[in-house]
Amino acid sequence: MTSRSQARLGRSILLHLFLTPLALIWLFPLWMMVVFSTMPDNGIFSPGIELLPHDGFIDNFNNLQRDTNFVGAIGISVSVAVTYTVLSVLLTSMAGWALARYEFHGKGAVVAIIFGTITLPYAVVLIPQFIMVARDFALANTWIALIVPPLFNSLGVLFMRQAFSMMPAELFDAARVEGVKEWRIFLFVALPLARPMLAALAIILFLASWNNYLWPLLINSQPGAMTAPVALGTLIGLTKVSWGGIMAGAVMLTVPMLIVFVLLQRHFIAGIAAGAVK
């Protein structure tokens, strides 16, 4: 073996020696989430070290369902996340299309306002949004309250504007010459071409809605109207509560997303790398 390939091998071994423990530490909380979700409470709160799953997941799930209607809350979370994702993708891609492909009065101002306010913290709008939705519109504890206000998110607009402006104009001009209406061009030419970007955006938006905590906590605090993270959050810190059950809930919130992540990693990473969320 030459000294160069020996040096390469040495470096490769060092790299793995460093990265493997770090990766294990990083996976540890997720692994423990799964392990805890399968252990009875007297196992979780015992002095021994348990690092392997048991068989108590169903019992824990039943305990969770006894503590709060988690299945109902999951139903709300799924419906809200799906509706929000569809609406948000539609609204932001329409707006992104307008900003990318048309010249119109006020375009500069719209772009400037979106960019100029994008780094403002969400905390700033929390109180007026709450007053408006809960008091003025009297919509607290409804689906509308969960779905509509978060649609303001402008990152999708910028993301789709970018996607549409990278497409060659000839694609659309050809259709225009044939007299195709603008909304048909948008629906049947532009959107299909933007499919990878739409997928990335949809995944990121779905995840954001699925995991959203603060707004649903404030606006839908009644038991029958809670989303799954809020329902689970109410149990944390209670004294007479099944921790195995809480962990079963955490697994139900997390594992589906992990599977989606593994299957659609490319879109996920494209969405995050474009700064499409947060």
Place this chain on the structure above:
Amino acid sequence: MRTQNATAYRFLTPYLLIFVVFWIWPIISSFLISFQATRTVPWRFAPAFNWGRLIGDPAFYNALKNTLLILVIQVPVMIALAIGMAVLLNSPLLKARGLYRFAFFAPVVVGEVAYSAVFRLMFSLDFGIVNKLLNSIGLPKVDWFSNVTPAMALIMIAVTWRWAGYNAIIILAGLQSIPEDVYEAATLDRVSKVKQFFHITLPLLKPVIVFCAVLSIIGTMQLFTEPFLITERGGPGGGTETLGLLLYRQGFRSLNFGYASAVAYTMAGLAIAITLVQLWLMREPK
């Protein structure tokens, strides 16, 4: 191109309505509310009422101090870690790349409530796996929840775990956009890998790193769920109370909207200052 006002606004208006009602108007409204005494009916205009109270409120300084402390320690550590993860994940020597990527990126999809619950359990005093492991290698147990320093450390550990991979994804994308031939020339000139990292990679990554830092600062500045759920409402004794938590307590527990708006606008002021610093750092060299 001729102007196409009618067509353009047909596409733009649905989004714009929501954007104005739920984003632009609340930004203005919360500024106005911060100058009103909101615990009287009807609210009355009292410019110094909330801001005056804010300036003299020890709870505000405590929350501000905690928030800044978390920012100053957690963000640099996490960004450094994220750069390290990204550079190593990008190494051509790495085998089983997919597994490592999964390990570091998986926390990105984990919700705040789920991971807060797990961290709370993992770090509990007598039965937490972390203290058990510390004990098993001969170290003393740490009381993560009753003392301020470990509680702050716990919050920072949790946030770092959740967000390092997220930043690594962005930095990795930045790394992969650096053309190979930059390194080839350096390698021919026998520049060491370490020197290449500091003299080529880092300067070229600067825009991406600044972007990540700003996102992270603005995110961490609003930290709410972790001190709310992990350290139980900012415990021990307000030791981990953040501005986000103060806003929540004032706005939604005490229903003191005016004061909470003043807290919110303090966060906005910090965010604006940080954004200006970013723009200054990213300015085109003349």
